[in-house]
Amino acid sequence: MSNKEQEPVLIVGAGPVGILNALGLARAGVPVHVFERGDEVAQAPRAMVYHWSVLDGLERLGLYEDAVQRGFLKQDYTYKVHKTGEEIRYGLQSLEGLVKHPHNLHMGQNVLAELALEHLARHPHARVHWGHKFTGLTQGPDQVTATFTTDDGDATFTGSWLIGADGARSAVRESQGIEFEGFTWPERFVATNIRYPFEAAGYGQTTMLIDDRFGAIITKIDNSGDTGLWRYTYCENASLPVEEVEARMPGFFASIVEDPQNVLVEAYSPYSMHQRAAATLRSGRVLLAGDAAHATNPTGGLGLTSGLFDTYVLSEALAAVVNGEAEETVLDEYASERRRVFVDVVNPAASNNKRMVYHSSDPVRLEQDLEELRRLTTDEDYVVKRLMFPKSLETPSLIGAW
């Protein structure tokens, strides 16, 4: 069957995971339709750090060169203790000669999604349907039929498989009655996009500010304008009124800069955070990926990292199944392996990152944490071991391609 005659794979959600899955499938000749309830890629401040370990996958998808043009590569990390001013600096230079891409990429996830859309548009067998909100599906032995609401009424599409990449509140996951197991944190995170000359003020391009009140992650998103755009993410008690987030914001900036009136807030978004995983990532012809499959607090940037590692193996394995080159059982491997990595590796690491940056009130525990971090300035083997961690989130190709 030529790809024109094949049933398309349906993908719900045009976030980075949905679009990159579509691109992977389209590049393998599989017809694909993406459905997004919004009218464009979501612009709210979210992921912007791409660990070195995901860059090989962007390269396999043909996105790496353009991504580096739109974002920027960087190597430095700083832990800073707010109360004492102690700084612990280290960097990805330690990976030079050991890995292909010894740098992280910084770029808003909206920019990555838009770039991937441009690449997707080069494939005539790929289509994106904006303004289509998924409402339900039925499965047959060889097909899945999904329904959507649109401004012009309801719409129905039939495909061979369906990927739910519709985020943490996934309606696809719900339609399959799949539990989202885990818990929701009691705190609220506030992600802001701001302009301030942090580098002139001595900040590195990624600073993890350790404090039980003013803990924050301060990271440069891009080099635009005089100062670059920065992400400043802090944490507050979720019982504080959400409508007063903006009024409380200067108090956080005043804790680290003397002139908070010069902090220009371009965008912000309050979030609740979870440590949750879908009970299964496969239900018949429906597969879950990205935040629909698992959600984590963002400290350490492991959320989309996990979603990208889902994408690299899922798009490839599903294309192989559709093209008759692999058995369906490879999709069970996808489901169990990606869930295992999240539960066993991502969950504990992200929870520990959050504890250390935002909840350091126990001085004994804080000193233990700092003792460990100080090794980053003296013990090169330890630096390498720590920097290799994001690679442990990867699942190697399930069809033996890499």
Ligand SMILES: Cc1cc2nc3c(=O)[nH]c(=O)nc-3n(C[C@H](O)[C@H](O)[C@H](O)COP(=O)(O)OP(=O)(O)OC[C@H]3O[C@@H](n4cnc5c(N)ncnc54)[C@H](O)[C@@H]3O)c2cc1C
């Ligand atoms: C403040 C913050 C900072 C973060 N920083 C990082 C970081 O630096 N690095 C990192 O790796 N991760 C980070 N993350 C996590 C990252 O943002 C998520 O893991 C990522 O957005 C997941 O992508 P996704 O495509 O799976 O889901 P989403 O980005 O949530 O996309 C889902 C899409 O589905 C659409 N959709 C939802 N329901 C429907 C429906 N019924 N019908 C049709 N469409 C629907 C939505 O509109 C959306 O476009 C951060 C998260 C937050 C909150």
